[in-house]
Amino acid sequence: MAIEYDFLPLNADELPVSKVFTFDNNSYIFLFRKNEKFDRIYLEIIDIETEETLYTTRLVYAGDVIHAVVEDLEIENILRPFDIADLLSNNVGETTVESGNLDVVKVYDIT
Numbered sequence: 001m002a003i004e005y006d007f008l009p010l011n012a013d014e015l016p017v018s019k020v021f022t023f024d025n026n027s028y029i030f031l032f033r034k035n036e037k038f039d040r041i042y043l044e045i046i047d048i049e050t051e052e053t054l055y056t057t058r059l060v061y062a063g064d065v066i067h068a069v070v071e072d073l074e075i076e077n078i079l080r081p082f083d084i085a086d087l088l089s090n091n092v093g094e095t096t097v098e099s100g101n102l103d104v105v106k107v108y109d110i111t
Contacts, residue, residue, distance in 0.1 A: 061081055
């Protein structure tokens, strides 16, 4: 049995980068940035029409990307960054989301 999840395409070589993603017919700009001092990945979700920042967060390994209710942010999908090998092995270790592991840590849509 194969397990397949969709994920947001992202790699360290393209940071900072903005990409448009659509969830339930609502499109948003996702701006991914790297904090150079601590090598952490941050995300801003921006309204595509008004260019207003709706939400900002640091990507936390295996944690919900959107962990608050935000007016005008209509994303019901569960987005979580993790290494799919951890899920398959039932061995989710504690790690951070950083540029050095973006080749295996992806932001998966597990809805």
